[in-house]
Amino acid sequence: MTHKPLHRFMLGVLIFFPLTFFLWYISATYHLAPITLITGKLVSIVVPDALMWLRLDGHMLVLASNFGHDSTGMIVSPPVGDDVLGFHLNPLIYSYSLPLLAALILATPSARKWSNLLWGIVLILPTEIFSMTFSVLKTLTFDVGAAFQAQQSISSTEADFIALGYQVGTLLLPMIAPLIIWVALNRDFLLHLAPQWEQSFTR
Amino acid sequence: MVRFLLLFLLVQGVLFGVEMLQPVQTAVILPWTSVLADVSGWLMTAFDPNVATAGKVVRSTVNGFAVSIEPGCNGVEAMIVLLAAIMAFPAPFLYKLTGLLWGFIAIQGMNLLRIISLFYLGQWSQALFDWAHLYIWQALIMLDALIVFLVWIRYLPGQQRQTKSAEAVA
Numbered sequence: 001m002t003h004k005p006l007h008r009f010m011l012g013v014l015i016f017f018p019l020t021f022f023l024w025y026i027s028a029t030y031h032l033a034p035i036t037l038i039t040g041k042l043v044s045i046v047v048p049d050a051l052m053w054l055r056l057d058g059h060m061l062v063l064a065s066n067f068g069h070d071s072t073g074m075i076v077s078p079p080v081g082d083d084v085l086g087f088h089l090n091p092l093i094y095s096y097s098l099p100l101l102a103a104l105i106l107a108t109p110s111a112r113k114w115s116n117l118l119w120g121i122v123l124i125l126p127t128e129i130f131s132m133t134f135s136v137l138k139t140l141t142f143d144v145g146a147a148f149q150a151q152q153s154i155s156s157t158e159a160d161f162i163a164l165g166y167q168v169g170t171l172l173l174p175m176i177a178p179l180i181i182w183v184a185l186n187r188d189f190l191l192h193l194a195p196q197w198e199q200s201f202t203r
Numbered sequence: 204m205v206r207f208l209l210l211f212l213l214v215q216g217v218l219f220g221v222e223m224l225q226p227v228q229t230a231v232i233l234p235w236t237s238v239l240a241d242v243s244g245w246l247m248t249a250f251d252p253n254v255a256t257a258g259k260v261v262r263s264t265v266n267g268f269a270v271s272i273e274p275g276c277n278g279v280e281a282m283i284v285l286l287a288a289i290m291a292f293p294a295p296f297l298y299k300l301t302g303l304l305w306g307f308i309a310i311q312g313m314n315l316l317r318i319i320s321l322f323y324l325g326q327w328s329q330a331l332f333d334w335a336h337l338y339i340w341q342a343l344i345m346l347d348a349l350i351v352f353l354v355w356i357r358y359l360p361g362q363q364r365q366t367k368s369a370e371a372v373a
Binding site: 006092093104175179 | 204207211223275292341342344349350
């Protein structure tokens with residue numbers, strides 16, 4: 001391990017941070033694809049008949065609902081016309097946890113850097129699925145609104161739970177998850193930085 | 204490790220829960236957000252006289268462009284994460300307070316930089332504003348909290364002696 005691990009780590013973050021964010025942005029279609037696929041399946045199970053499809057259009061998520069307007073403009077299910085209600089969502093607002101985690105792992109002096117990176121990508125995946133699922137549910141619950149809530153028999157408590165899940169998934173999880181995963185994967189580096197921590201690790 | 208992570212998550216859960224309560228929002232979070240708007244406005248008027256603030260909104264008096272400081276942009280979440288990490292870590296109480304004080308300065312200083320930079324970026328390019336606002340600054344603020352925590356654990360009382368002993372043995 002290096003003599004000045006913290007300096008090296010901070011320098012590494014400065015170097016890798018712009019690089020990982022650049023790669024993350026240009027490859028969004030690819031790294032968001034499995035998340036979109038799994039979320040689509042999950043939402044179809046949780047709220048059957050509400051989602052027509054969930055697809056990526058570049059880095060934007062397109063949600064086609066099973067709802068449409070009737071002749072008076074009311075939102076109804078099933079749709080009376082050919083047109084269904086669709087929404088554009090930005091999944092990058094919670095997916096930035098991926099390049100943040102990648103920059104932290106790549107900047108950390110470790111012999112297991114690449115396996116840690118692989119583990120990091122695997123471990124961050126469920127958090128992104130959580131965020132995307134609640135983002136879709138929030139859109140259906142509050143943007144489609146009453147018709148969706150009636151179709152799925154969603155109570156006001158359940159609607160509040162979906163709102164809370166959305167807040168956690170977009171505001172908190174993308175900030176906290178990379179730090180927790182990084183700490184869990186880089187025990188050796190943290191112990192080198194603070195040998196006193198060994199006591200708390202062994203407790 | 205498990206003990207630290209569990210404590211860290213528990214303290215965070217409690218504090219984030221408290222933060223979301225309406226009375227806390229009204230009595231603490233919103234006034235704090237207004238203070239941030241005022242301080243950033245005051246800092247900007249040092250080099251730009253065309254800045255006005257009202258509540259949590261900072262506005263340009265020249266072109267009318269305005270930014271509103273919303274939840275998630277006031278540095279409170281990053282402070283909660285740092286506070287949870289420091290509280291969960293075994294250290295003398297006074298040293299924890301010192302860490303929190305420096306953490307507060309580092310996070311809120313960085314947050315002021317975020318508000319000011321976004322205010323001018325937004326007047327220049329909406330695309331750059333969105334990029335910086337939605338992705339870059341969110342990550343940078345958390346990075347700031349992490350660095351403060353790492354520096355804090357690096358200089359724990361008794362840490363230097365232990366590090367030197369370990370190096371001497373090696």
